[in-house]
Amino acid sequence: MNIVIKPEAINQLRGREFQENEGIRIEATFVGSCTIYAEHSLLVDIKQDDDDIFMVEDIPVVISKKSQKYLDENIFLDYSPQLGYKISSDQETYKYNLQLKENK
Template sequence: MEIVVKASAALELKKYHLLDGEGVRIQAVYVGSCALYVDYSLIIDRISEQDDVFEVEGIPFILSKESQKHLYHRISLDFSPVLGYKLSSDEETYRYNLKLERVSSSI
């Protein structure tokens, strides 16, 4: 997995204080209900033994093996004050207007 972090996203992410053992989780969850789709989110979360951690621009990114199944090998994270974070690959845009949230259990 290769994660490309655009300069604007790196600047924005560095504003958050990450505690020891935390990182930015890129989560892709397959949702099967009336419609089938993958829901994408960005979360400040604790790193677990089952996670893969990729450090980019001094920021630890956390991805589970399950999330990696729903993403292309090379993904990109960008930021715009108007559109929020944008998660994409060369093949597709996964989601605009992502907000970075902290998991309450890791505070």
């Protein structure tokens, strides 16, 4: 999996301090319907056993193997003050207007 964090998102995330095995989780959860549909979220979370952790621009990104099934090979994380964070691929925008949440 290739993850690109765009400059605006890097600026938002760069000052954040991460604990050991902690990172920005990109989550794609299957919500089921007659078509394949996944709900996407973005949160600070601890790496679990079924997760892969990717270092992108010195920012740890955590994605579960299950979530990776619902994401394309190339993933982009961007930020806009008007639209919040956006997760996209070469083919589609998964979700925008995301806020980075803390998993507590």
